[in-house]
Amino acid sequence: xxxxxxxxxxxxxxxxxxxxxxxxxxxxxxxxxxxxxxxxxxxxxxxxxxxxxxxxxxxxxxxxxxxxxxxxxxxxxxxxxxxxxxxxxxxxxxxxxxxxxxxxxxxxxxxx
Amino acid sequence: xxxxxxxxxxxxxxxxxxxxxxxxxxxxxxxxxxxxxxxxxxxxxxxxxxxxxxxxxxxxxxxxxxxxxxxxxxxxxxxxxxxxxxxxxxxxxxxxxxxxxxxxxxxxxxxxxxxxxxxxxxxxxxxxxxxxxxxxxxxxxxxxxxxxxxxxxxxxxxxxxxxxxxxxxxxxxxxxxxxxxxxxxxxxxxxxxxxxxxxxxxxxxxxxxxxxxxxxxxxxxxxxxxxxxxxxxxxxxxxxxxxxxxxxxxxxxxxxxxxxxxxxxxxxxxxxxxxxxxxxxxxx
Numbered sequence: 001x002x003x004x005x006x007x008x009x010x011x012x013x014x015x016x017x018x019x020x021x022x023x024x025x026x027x028x029x030x031x032x033x034x035x036x037x038x039x040x041x042x043x044x045x046x047x048x049x050x051x052x053x054x055x056x057x058x059x060x061x062x063x064x065x066x067x068x069x070x071x072x073x074x075x076x077x078x079x080x081x082x083x084x085x086x087x088x089x090x091x092x093x094x095x096x097x098x099x100x101x102x103x104x105x106x107x108x109x110x111x112x
Numbered sequence: 113x114x115x116x117x118x119x120x121x122x123x124x125x126x127x128x129x130x131x132x133x134x135x136x137x138x139x140x141x142x143x144x145x146x147x148x149x150x151x152x153x154x155x156x157x158x159x160x161x162x163x164x165x166x167x168x169x170x171x172x173x174x175x176x177x178x179x180x181x182x183x184x185x186x187x188x189x190x191x192x193x194x195x196x197x198x199x200x201x202x203x204x205x206x207x208x209x210x211x212x213x214x215x216x217x218x219x220x221x222x223x224x225x226x227x228x229x230x231x232x233x234x235x236x237x238x239x240x241x242x243x244x245x246x247x248x249x250x251x252x253x254x255x256x257x258x259x260x261x262x263x264x265x266x267x268x269x270x271x272x273x274x275x276x277x278x279x280x281x282x283x284x285x286x287x288x289x290x291x292x293x294x295x296x297x298x299x300x301x302x303x304x305x306x307x308x309x310x311x312x313x314x315x316x317x318x319x320x321x322x323x324x325x326x327x328x329x330x331x332x333x334x335x336x337x338x339x340x341x342x343x344x345x346x347x348x349x350x351x352x353x354x355x356x357x358x359x360x361x362x363x364x365x366x367x368x369x370x371x372x373x374x375x376x377x378x379x380x381x382x383x384x385x386x387x388x389x390x391x392x393x394x395x396x
């Protein structure tokens with residue numbers, strides 16, 4: 001898994017490529033936490049390059065969601081691929097997380 | 113991950129004929145030298161969990177599937193049961209109901225499971241059913257496998273519930289369509305979860321189909337709610353194996369079994385690289 005962070009005026013965009021699973025979830029969660037600790041409580045995960053997520057990955061996403069909201073922000077997903085979307089739907093995440101087709105849509109959803 | 117073994121726990125959820133995808137999964141695991149340390153089955157999934165646990169080989173299981181899931185098992189109406197439901201006072205409705213007589217199904221199940229017990233299983237086996245009276249999930253892990261499977265596949269309105277140990281038991285999908293929690297409770301670490309959403313009838317043109325529609329709504333929502341909780345509750349990995357089907361697979365689409373198995377194998381192969389990485393991580 002590879003993570004690249006881009007700071008935009010209204011949100012931090014975390015671009016993820018690879019699998020979000022038991023071997024990578026801790027590193028990903030740390031990357032998200034680093035953004036929140038640095039004051040970026042509005043976070044967008046660019047999931048276009050994520051081909052797989054397991055239960056450990058879902059727990060990392062949920063922890064980030066709670067963390068950002070506890071700090072007055074939010075965590076939103078962009079470009080979720082069909083295989084990952086299926087898992088998110090099955091595990092109820094699509095009912096508690098906001099999903100957008102692309103990063104621009106997700107960043108724009110935060111407003112100015 | 114702890115331990116150096118290449119073993120996983122397998123949960124096969126409800127899904128009627130779609131559950132045959134578990135045979136494809138099993139083929140893929142064998143090919144990659146991955147063993148099962150526990151099998152949990154619910155509803156149609158209990159058939160495959162039980163055959164795997166008893167040590168039948170994949171080819172035999174496929175043959176048994178073809179023999180069991182034929183239209184014959186649904187051909188004979190339970191006329192007395194239907195009439196008793198329509199005229200309860202006149203014919204004495206006993207609180208249990210199924211439109212289809214279970215004679216043919218019982219005969220089919222007797223082949224692989226007749227006289228066999230959980231204690232004979234080569235892999236620990238757990239079968240999930242539902243208590244008709246209380247709605248509680250009932251996990252059967254000892255005694256007659258025939259009884260457990262018969263109870264677990266007692267699809268509401270189709271087959272009568274089945275009595276085990278003084279309790280009338282119904283299809284496990286009514287309480288836990290994909291019982292990952294059973295594997296968690298029994299100490300599962302890496303858990304493969306093969307689950308299926310219940311299909312909706314193409315057209316709701318009868319009361320029976322309406323009942324199936326409502327059933328599917330209930331069980332699909334239950335599946336998602338339970339799965340969400342299990343994902344968050346587990347300390348290790350739950351790896352979903354979700355075969356994709358490009359065509360409708362009905363309750364008794366037995367002609368689709370080879371396709372269903374192939375899709376199960378494909379979905380499993382997609383997860384093998386991650387499993388291999390997990391095992392490699394455990395060994396270092």
